[in-house]
Amino acid sequence: MATPVVTKTAWKLQEIVAHASNVSSLVLGKASGRLLATGGDDCRVNLWSINKPNCIMSLTGHTSPVESVRLNTPEELIVAGSQSGSIRVWDLEAAKILRTLMGHKANICSLDFHPYGEFVASGSQDTNIKLWDIRRKGCVFRYRGHSQAVRCLRFSPDGKWLASAADDHTVKLWDLTAGKMMSDFPGHTGPVNVVEFHPNEYLLASGSSDRTIRFWDLEKFQVVSCIEGEPGPVRSVLFNPDGCCLYSGCQDSLRVYGWEPERCFDVVLVNWGKVADLAICNDQLIGVAFSQSNVSSYVVDLTRVTRTGTVAQDPVQDSRPLTEQPPNPSAPLRRIYERPSTTCSKPQRVKHNSESERRSPSSEDDKDDRESRAEIQNAEDYNEIFQPKNSISRTPPRRSEPFPAPPEDDTTTVKEAAKPSLAMDVQCPMPNLEGPAQPPVLTSTPTPKSELAIIPATRNEPIGLKASDFLPAVKIPQQAELVDEDAMSQIRKGHDTMCVVLTSRHKNLDTVRAVWTTSDIKTSVDSAVAINDLSVVVDLLNIVNQKASLWKLDLCTTVLPQIEKLLQSKYESYVQTGCTSLKLILQRFLPLITDILAAPPSVGVDISREERLHKCRLCYKQLKSISGLIKSKSSLSGRHGSAFRELHLLMAALD
Template sequence: MAVANTTKTSWRLQEIVAHSSNVVCLALGKNSGRLLATGGEDCRVNIWAVSKPNCIMSLTGHNNPVECVKFNNSEEQVVAGSQSGSLRVWDLEAAKILRTLMGHKANICSLDFHPFGEYLASGSMDTNIKLWDVRRKGCVFRYKGHTQAVRCLAFSPDGKWLASASDDSTIKLWDLTAGKMITEFTAHTGAINILQFHPNEYLLASGSSDRTIKLWDLEKFKMIGSSEGEMGPVRCLAFNLDGFCLYSGAVDSLRVYGWEPDRCFDVVPVGWGKVADLAICNHQLIGVSYNLTNVSSYVVDLTRVKKSGSVIQGVIQDEQPLTEPSPKGSTLRRNYDRPLTTCSTQRVKQSSESDRRSPEGERRSPSSEDEKESSAEIRNPEDYKDFFQPKSAISRTPPKSEPFPQYYILCLWENYHIDLLCIRCVAVLSFIFKLFLLLYFIIYPARNNRPSVLGDDEALAQIRKGHDTMCVMLTSRHKNLDTIRAVWGSGDVKTSLDSAVSMKDLSIVVDILNIVNLKPSLWKLDLCTSILPQIEELLQSKYESYVQTGCTSLKLILKRFWPLISDTLTAPPSVGVDITREERHQKCKACYKQLKNLSNVVKNKADQVGRHGSAFKELQLLMAPLDY
């Protein structure tokens, strides 16, 4: 394994023998950038930790070579499509086969999971696209229109659209709710290998064997840019986390593009050959490629890559001033509206009854023989626990040191993400509290030596116990939230957060952060200076939901603002008076000091066992550049 050289922009991380026969496909987990799935001619799917030499799990079940693999967004599931057209979905946390889906008539060429719902899209050499309900094992819709193999599928970040690309050189955009094609793009002259939605804007990037990358405006449905300079077919694309630039992976090189106008910011030589997938982790870009039975991984240090004005097709340009990252990118293009919770209400148009009963067998459940043949063998228990077991459900047993009513009502309240625009009245919460206590004494009558049947007076006394105290607490919280809501209405998020901090009530801060964490467009550098001191308290809280909120906020800050903080603090002094730059420098300096303090807290908690162990390990990786 190669060791990272701090003087290099790119280096090879490792090379492993991934299968007993030729590797056919692979995929990186895009959420963490730390997981890799490989599929081979040996009909297996192997799961690896990037940078580690040993296989974590080996998944079997397919009777034909695996042609395509894909992780879901949480990296708890992986799907693999075979040469025969069958699909298998494994639950990695439970280490078992979850679903077997049949219906395609030829090789599976492309796969993607819906960002919110339990849906999966597959494209095949039979030219069809199928949308599957993973829970019900059935195909809910079939999209027809391509005339050749469907090479790439991608759901939009808001989960409303599905984009497909084909060997027929066309891109089609499908409306999942209406069940029909919205538009078709036909500017490419070769097979299209990859599609990538912008993380925030209505923008789509495509890479083709015609050696071009094209960008499409999804409001006006027209091409807004075409980059020509690749030395070979474009195989991989990835937008930077802030959406300001686009990375392109081609043979032995990484290119960095901007648009409006079209620009090539940087070209980084990387010896990865025909790179097959890209992911961004800890301000590093991970690239993976395969040759015969081997898989190689490479790293590009994104802090050394130019992402603003530098080179445009060989012409030197003036360096652009450093600006604070904005989720809206370089234009005022419309942003995606994401659901406020992880539970999606997105509905897709169902196929007709005759289509669902078609002889293709789309709704055929796997036979018992298929299920028996499928397995998930854990090869490396230590890495398996590190990646998958911390995600399992936590115990619901209350601590012995804390009385039942306070413990359970706090857990109930903490895990209820309050929307400032939808705060319920105290009377409703009081009713829920009463009902919650009543159910407890019905379900658990024997606990703590209580009689199995309670008399009316005793039951009423138990229900009333602590009720007045709880109502006072909730009334105070409701009043504070109303105050915050009034400030929030002015559109000043930082002032809202500062008001919450001044109330000396950490639960109010958590309520605000649970909303801000779900709305990237609200984040600014000013907000980081207010949030970071609060995160230190959250990470050391005894309440798990507080710790989870703190981890989420810290991860978001590191991913979005560390490049800005690092670049600002390492930049040479400016000539003359630049008040804006000086103010930004002071903010970045304050953030850096707070992050250094937090890094010690994270290091102390990274080795803990439990639900948040893996979250702290990931934060430790993200905070590694602070030590340089």
């Protein structure tokens, strides 16, 4: 008698390299759970079909990193916001730019499409929330109330309200028709990263970096319950489609919660790291996470997950007995959203009829539209998902079969082993050229987890090449099986060079250490600078930064030029060390420098005072040189952006 095959509850589906540089944002299509959009530091938005290796479409036009992306409910439109504050909307079916929206003064941190109307909401680091009419390319309302960056926006299911979450620890609810705030929900003690409306009832969930999830009653405008003890900051939550429970994507698990009373129904171990978005389709939950340029997708079989009724064995427990649950969990405890019976059509371009409109300043936006492109990279997958508008039957197979799970006792992950086709980034038309043939897709075969293939990204090619220059690159040569000697020689490539570099660095550090033991710290730093190796300077500064008493004014005159080099380095650790050292100098010596320079000249000869004045003038000159660099980098996002903004505030005394 054959033993029945038991499948896993959760498994890793795929890992791809989504961009040529770091991925900065991603989102799943909520209708299908199969469409993935990624935004990167390469200023592109790429479209992917989950569990397929090739990029479907690449959207260009942004000139700064893409900080936020969002798909509309039918998955026909996508909106992307950049670090510069610009917003672009693309029509995915027509494969073209639809709108360019300008108005924010800082990073776009959050976006959402209105569920029925032709509107987009945007939240920015400038603390403003804007509602855009994408038919007329204009801002309808601006909502002010947050004091820090707006991290998440969500429209209510009936389209009447907008919920916002921000770094100021608050959640706010806005009335769209009245254009004002309805309620403010305080209570979180850390930045609020995500908000989500219940699909049916007047209930709102919010997740924060304070490791709590709070549920808010939207009739009484008060907290319903609070889930505490999350393993880390809450970044992604999602209600089950029928509203029976809430899913939370934690660092290494999926947690299933109820809220009246608050309790954890189940915990599923999923090693997905910082999961960025969740979607549900065919009783499967799809989770996606990104790290540097890689994007990974995971699947959880919800038929094997407890979603109501019983309590999982987990530390996040409620002491109240199950008898306190509502007698009929399916019966709503609150008011139900009333949805319109019809939906609005997709926005079309508005023709300018009047002379005043033709002369309006929107010509700059039109230029941005012309420079924004939607390049189809994989026609076969594109046609499968976005059938052309002139098709007789427009029924794209977005609700495909569930993803198959690997066997429970198998440590392999089933995935497609095809190599992606090389994307062609050509900004001019290519006449009389057929699209490159797609590479053959190999049969899906089990691959050991330790050898999980990473699918290379679509790469940016230089502009101006002939189309024929790209064609040879898409050919996939048959890779012969490597013998052991060849494999070892490939593994050793680059090791000799690295060993030489590390040996040289070790020798230089020994030289500095010898000086350190015989002389003062100033002489040691001078010797490190004379070696002309920034890595040695970084190692030395990391030691000096641990003890503020080692810093002297004459040390600053030597270190400041090196700090300027570190702040412009491409290495993250160099930038971090430079920021730390500069912060110590500003906090310890800037008041002294400004006081000495502002003091009246002394009467008589005072050599020590003259030397101190000379050092202060030199430090002031060096700090002024660095201040311009700090100001230009203070608009960056992420950890370094906040560090540069803090330094910019500290350097205000220079003016």
